[in-house]
Amino acid sequence: MTERDLQAPKDAATAVRSAESRPAVMFDVAKLAGVSHQTVSRVLNGSPNVRPATRERVLRAVDELGYRPNAMARGLVSRRSKVLGVVSFDTVLYGPASMLLGIERAARAAGYGVSIVTMEQVDRAGVLAATNTLVDQGVDGIVIIAPQLATAGALRDLPDRLVAVAVEAGQDIGLPSASVDQIEGARLAVRHLLDLGHRTVWHIAGPNDWLEARDRMQGWRETLHAVDASVPPIIGGDWSARSGYEAGLVLAAQPDVTAVFAANDQMALGLLRAFAERGIRVPADVSVVGFDDIPEAAYLSPPLTTVRQDFDEVGRRSMRTLLRLLEADGANHEPAPPPVVPTLVLRESSAPPAQR
Incomplete structure (x- = not known):
């Protein structure tokens, strides 16, 4: 191995650290080592089904980044955690808050616990940091509420093998998405x-x-x-x-x-x-x-x-899609569910125009 080969990971690690001033997470290790976060998890848990060269590369990335594996995530390699992650944002608005509640109800009805991470920043970096946190917790899959342009754009940068579903994130984002029409x-x-x-x-x-x-x-x-x-x-x-x-x-x-x-x-x-x-x-x-x-x-x-808007139905559809992805081991062959059609509620604030 040449001096240049030894220096390259250090330079890459420096770039990863400088991208965001936060402790390294599993996604950072995966990116530096050029593998999936599942491979990183297998290496950290001593799985024999990893090639020696890959194992060495992952361990070197762990060392370079000073990554400290989450104890809960280490214990979940060989079995489902029965916990799903939800990425949301701090809001008192009725719509997003009700969407979050609908997703949580649907998850619990399916026998899953829910871990909610609130984005500190409602932007690309906020989405990726929140998703990293949930991956380190060892959740089985993630639902991401991303109704803003900046957050929806970040979904295209998520790891390919991450099992995730977006909510109200628009079209052509690279993930199955549940939404209201x-x-x-x-x-x-x-x-x-x-x-x-x-x-x-x-x-x-x-x-x-x-x-x-x-x-x-x-x-x-x-x-x-x-x-x-x-x-x-x-x-x-x-x-x-x-x-x-x-x-x-x-x-x-x-x-x-x-x-x-x-x-x-x-x-x-x-x-x-x-x-x-x-x-x-x-x-x-x-x-x-x-x-x-x-x-x-x-x-x-x-x-x-x-x-x-039927927020409970959005929650059910997002959960059905996520669970089918989990059953298929993350293979995204599941078509996006059709948008939930809202209904008009007639009350007393609308009437024919007055004759003028």
Whole structure:
């Protein structure tokens, strides 16, 4: 072995360490050694089914990175842990929080425990760090809730043999994905308002870096185009009631507004407050439709017409897909489950436009 051969792993190890200021995890060892994380696990647990040259390469990477194997992961080489990992992010938003609960319910119904890791940063590095943590815990498979562009993009960089399913991560991400048909949900809301007789529908959109917000915007726009209705300028929000309130003040100054589709119920709530302060009656003057069907939606004034997502069904579909992948030892021959179709919940905030 030449001096150059000995130096190469050290240079690679330095590059791995400098990528992120955190302790080395099994994925780092696998990357440096050029093997799968399953091979690293077999080496660390003394499995005889590893070629000597591969074993030496893995052990050298362990030494270079100063990797300290997780005791739980070492004990799970020859059997299933019956624990599934979930990567999520810190949020009080109803939709993502309910999605997480639906996944946890489905896992427990299938006889699995759940280990949840919250991303410290909602970006590519955050996804990879959270996934590494779960791999080191020895989970059987991972569900990743990735509704933002930055997090969804990170899924393409996950190890090929990682058994994982994404939720609300869009298309062409390299993983099976479970989702709600957000475009159809928006169509339901806008069609309802157009069928009531409104000439067009204004839209308060969610943040542009959220895939769900983009899909709801697309559904809104396509539905208006389909009937040759005018497409008003989009008013941007950030999912909060405050942003809905601020959008409502803008809309209240537009005399031609008769119908508004808010991309979530929290923004619709703020919109209702702004309209009430400006003396605009809902639905006598302006109809409002939200999205999510939060528990409070039926008790707003007026009760809110909205689009309901079946988060429990998303959890069940993601879990079925993950368990089938586990049965196939990670071989991804499983087609992605079809999107869950949302439903329109009719209440008192929508009505035909007043005659003017």
